[in-house]
Amino acid sequence: MSSPCRRLERLAAAALAAALLAGCQRETRDFHGPPPPSGPQASGVSPSDLAAGGGPIGPPHDPRAAIYEDNAFHIGEGKRYYDWYNCYGCHAAGGGDIGPPLMDDQWIYGGSIEQIHASIVEGRPNGMPSFRNKIPDDQVWEIAAYIRSMGGNVAKDAAPSRGDELQSSLAKTQVKPTPAKPAAPTDQPR
Amino acid sequence: MRRAAAWLAMGMAGLALAACSGAQDSLNPAGDQAAHTQDVWRLMLIVCGAMYVLVMAFLGWALWRARRALDGPPLEDAVKSSADAPMRNALVGWTALIILGLGVLAVGSFLVDRSLARADTKDALHIKITGNQWWWQVEYQDPDPSRQFTTANELHLPANRPAILELAAQDVIHSFWIPNLAGKEDLIPGRTNWLTLNPRRIGVYRGQCAEFCGLQHAQMALDATVEDPQAFEAWRQAQLKPAPPPSNDAQVRGQGVFINGACGSCHEIAGSDAHGRTGPDLTHLASRRKLAAGALPVGRDGLIAWLHDPQAIKPGNHMPLVHMSDQDLNDLVAYLQSLS
Numbered sequence: 001m002s003s004p005c006r007r008l009e010r011l012a013a014a015a016l017a018a019a020l021l022a023g024c025q026r027e028t029r030d031f032h033g034p035p036p037p038s039g040p041q042a043s044g045v046s047p048s049d050l051a052a053g054g055g056p057i058g059p060p061h062d063p064r065a066a067i068y069e070d071n072a073f074h075i076g077e078g079k080r081y082y083d084w085y086n087c088y089g090c091h092a093a094g095g096g097d098i099g100p101p102l103m104d105d106q107w108i109y110g111g112s113i114e115q116i117h118a119s120i121v122e123g124r125p126n127g128m129p130s131f132r133n134k135i136p137d138d139q140v141w142e143i144a145a146y147i148r149s150m151g152g153n154v155a156k157d158a159a160p161s162r163g164d165e166l167q168s169s170l171a172k173t174q175v176k177p178t179p180a181k182p183a184a185p186t187d188q189p190r
Numbered sequence: 191m192r193r194a195a196a197w198l199a200m201g202m203a204g205l206a207l208a209a210c211s212g213a214q215d216s217l218n219p220a221g222d223q224a225a226h227t228q229d230v231w232r233l234m235l236i237v238c239g240a241m242y243v244l245v246m247a248f249l250g251w252a253l254w255r256a257r258r259a260l261d262g263p264p265l266e267d268a269v270k271s272s273a274d275a276p277m278r279n280a281l282v283g284w285t286a287l288i289i290l291g292l293g294v295l296a297v298g299s300f301l302v303d304r305s306l307a308r309a310d311t312k313d314a315l316h317i318k319i320t321g322n323q324w325w326w327q328v329e330y331q332d333p334d335p336s337r338q339f340t341t342a343n344e345l346h347l348p349a350n351r352p353a354i355l356e357l358a359a360q361d362v363i364h365s366f367w368i369p370n371l372a373g374k375e376d377l378i379p380g381r382t383n384w385l386t387l388n389p390r391r392i393g394v395y396r397g398q399c400a401e402f403c404g405l406q407h408a409q410m411a412l413d414a415t416v417e418d419p420q421a422f423e424a425w426r427q428a429q430l431k432p433a434p435p436p437s438n439d440a441q442v443r444g445q446g447v448f449i450n451g452a453c454g455s456c457h458e459i460a461g462s463d464a465h466g467r468t469g470p471d472l473t474h475l476a477s478r479r480k481l482a483a484g485a486l487p488v489g490r491d492g493l494i495a496w497l498h499d500p501q502a503i504k505p506g507n508h509m510p511l512v513h514m515s516d517q518d519l520n521d522l523v524a525y526l527q528s529l530s
């Protein structure tokens with residue numbers, strides 16, 4: 001074995017390890033969310049500060065945004081909570097219903113994660129209820145990050161897969177099974 | 191060295207005894223299904239045990255013979271002179287014994303399977319169980335909607351009355367297993383499985399998810415109480431009622447915290463304005479024995495520990511930490527404790 005070859009091998013191993021470690025960031029699981037900021041808070045903005053039609057006015061940049069936006073775990077949780085807190089009821093899977101679509105790039109109140117966070121916490125005058133105190137703040141961020149991911153605005157490797165509702169045909173497991181007869185159970189413990 | 195061995199033996203004995211409390215034990219059957227399973231287990235133990243003893247005896251004998259052969263005449267002679275015919279006979283006998291043993295096991299398991307399939311289902315109770323990461327939703331079904339109710343992480347069954355369980359899963363595959371009552375049955379998203387129980391012996395048994403389902407799989411237990419039919423009926427009547435209204439100031443404030451805060455978006459308390467469907471139904475929380483699928487005892491300490499930080503008790507579970515003042519926490523716990 002010549003030594004340059006060894007070197008190359010070592011370098012390759014180091015590079016691989018570095019790449020793997022970098023990958024760890026996208027999956028970091030912080031179950032408590034980051035500590036609340038000491039500076040200005042996104043939720044401190046009232047709806048009247050925001051002109052319909054978006055525009056440059058909006059909540060200031062929030063340092064927590066990055067933590068949620070690039071993290072597969074938080075975005076995945078956001079997807080779950082989008083359903084659990086019934087955003088579906090008005091926005092469907094992002095395509096819009098009573099509420100406006102969230103997956104396109106047209107925003108009434110702005111499409112930065114801070115602005116989406118504010119829309120959820122504050123509510124919006126034409127029919128969007130305020131979720132202040134109804135959803136813990138970590139989860140609002142997670143939902144906002146998920147909404148960002150709908151339009152392809154987060155790192156691809158962190159975005160969750162499309163929901164089943166957006167597939168053209170139902171997944172095999174979602175097809176309604178033929179009901180088994182409860183009177184004569186067929187599957188028995190083994 | 192001796193010391194270490196003694197400690198090891200004591201440790202093993204301790205472990206073995208720990209399994210003997212009997213509340214989660216397939217060798218302590220409290221229902222027909224588990225009894226049948228125990229029958230096959232016993233049969234298998236006897237057949238395999240006998241074969242094992244035989245093999246070991248032959249091995250010992252062969253070793254003993256080999257030692258003696260060293261002192262005797264050279265090997266070729268030994269083979270020629272003594273072994274041939276008896277050895278052939280022994281091998282034929284051995285093969286026959288194996289076939290017989292496997293035959294007994296096959297017939298035994300067939301008969302048990304048949305009796306399991308013929309379980310008595312007359313006048314059965316119908317209960318739907320849904321596996322969630324990481325808790326069990328339990329819905330008592332009835333043709334009359336006013337006699338249906340929902341609870342979580344606990345199962346009450348009247349002794350000597352069959353129960354048909356409809357098993358579903360919300361998110362990933364789980365497996366339902368109360369060893370004292372029956373074998374395992376998987377809960378699979380998008381599919382319904384059925385399990386019949388014929389509970390016989392009164393007692394409190396412990397069930398546990400038996401299919402790895404994520405971070406908190408180990409803390410996904412449920413209580414199964416088999417009780418006499420009157421006690422069951424009393425329990426059912428109590429469960430059918432809505433939650434009692436708050437009866438003092440602290441409880442009233444606690445209910446306010448529950449409904450105006452995040453709690454009500456995920457939890458239902460029948461008779462209040464909380465109608466969330468994604469977390470466990472809390473209508474009669476205080477009547478349960480355990481909190482959060484067996485993680486904590488129900489009671490003031492357990493509730494405070496859970497609400498103070500659910501992510502410390504079951505890291506990664508789907509109930510978020512909701513920040514609140516100590517006053518709110520106390521009021522909330524007072525309210526939850528009143529939900530008997």
Ligand SMILES: [Cu+2]
Nearest residue numbers: 399401403407
């Ligand atoms: Cu599990």
